[in-house]
Amino acid sequence: MPIVPASPPRRRRPGANGKLPWHIALHRDWQLYSLVVVPLVFFLVFRYLPMLGNVIAFRRFQPGGSIFGEQWVGLHYVRMFLGDPTFWGVFGNTLAIGALTILFCFPMPIIFALLLNEVRSRYFKRFVQTMSYLPHFLSIVIVAGMLMQILSIDGTVNQLVKLFGGEPIPFLQQAEWFRTIYLSSEVWQTLGWGTILYLAALTTVDSTLYEASRIDGANRWQQTWHVTLPGIRPTMVTLLILNIGTFMAVGFEKILLIYNPLTYPTADVISTYLYRVGLVSNNFSYATAIGLFESLIGLTLILSANAISRRVVGASLW
């Protein structure tokens, strides 16, 4: 007979010290544990195994060979990208696009949410919200298709250019236009969806604070600045940290769809470069080294953003 604890199985009281021994926990909750077996296999195989697979950045990989590579080559591939001028070009592009994305895509939803919050008519507010979410549900392929249509020589944008007496511009063929195009389409896609959390946060701001500030003579702008914005600060900080965490992973799929050799000088980022090195030129180990470098920067960024924010504003993700 297995030893069953004297008290009937029940939730441990909070603060009870000492953890339940594993064998009792397993005996009591085996049905719960059985539910996580398959999902755990998913995480281990499809998330953690590829992390280990990064070891091919330090080993020579042969297509068809072991997923961990054939022989150690040390830092050979790291040195390779450190001395690769193309790499430094795409590194700069990644930083530029990442920084611009945070600069534009982070504040826009906040401003939009503040404007929406001032709307008095519920129907109008809901209408605007519903419409603004729509682009979030589109495939990136459709977004690319729309961009090409609207920016084509006879497209809407060039019609406007002609209307104001300009010459039509082949936007998608010109490197100097790429970042503008990328950013505006990014704002277009993320603006509405990004407001959801802010709108939720806005409903939790204490309304007595507004009354108090009005009595103190604050005008609408001062109320926004001194009551509303501090009220949604935790949400802002959380989303900013998350944005910083995806800094390096700039819109890979979109760039892959809309860039071309003419726009490489501004459009080519680390992830698209490693896609070409790895899967087009079949240099797996070299591409893995680049990818590992990219992921490590991303991880460092989010860890430091989180630590800084915990010290400075007292809000953090964990």
Added chain:
Amino acid sequence: MRDSRSSRVFQVFNTIVLLLIVAATLYPFVNIVAQSFSSETYIRTGQVNLVPRGFNLTTYQLVMSDSVFWTSYRNTVVYTVVATVIAIVLTTCYAYVISKRGLRGRGLLIGIAVFTMFFNGGLIPNYVLISGLGLKNTLWAIVLPNAISVFNLLVMKSFFENMPVELEEAAQIDGLSTYGVLLRIVLPLSKAVLATMVLFYAVSFWNSWFAAFLYMDKAELFPVTIYLRNLISGASSAMSTGAGTSDLAQTAANIKSVTMVLTVLPILCIYPFIQKYFVSGVMLGSVKQ
């Protein structure tokens, strides 16, 4: 007096700004729909903006009579359904377990999932793994690597956490096993979050293209997003079967619009009905503290 006037000015200004944002958001949709119904000559000379000109349905007939298009479309439906079902089952199981506060090892299980949000194996190791497992050119290359989204997992977890514990305890005392509690008590009460999750997963699988782009070499396995991508990038000659060759180049722009419209159509059709669910779904997962 002055205050109310300036606030009225602000209201008007605000309404105009918001309407402009709505117009800018919708314009590309209206534009592709208008183009899809227009005749090619008007499109090529840039005369179609908001309303169709030279109304015709022949391109719709052309695209819909293309068997390759239908194969891709059917593939997308199959991939989306299979992937969504699997994703929902796995996500629900894991979310339910990590929502149990007293469970030994709960923190570890949460950590295992959350860490993958911040660090991942990267493109090449994933590619090598999928090829190594022999999943290339199978549905599983699309389904399995994306079977759990950690974001969705956390939304579900916090939904389960907010469920009254007493309900489950009562059911347990009445003799239901853990499986019974989950299937007969918890899930029937979780329709809102399940609907949200189905929507999120289904939309993301419907829209996905990159996994198929990487792992599918055969045209008969392509989802419609790849069909569209090849059309847009000019990688494939516009239509593989069906029409005669002479007017193919001419109708290219029109075909693109029609394919785009047909691809987003299912999303646009269900969108108004489920819109309210996903908003509450996202909020469920976020508004705590």
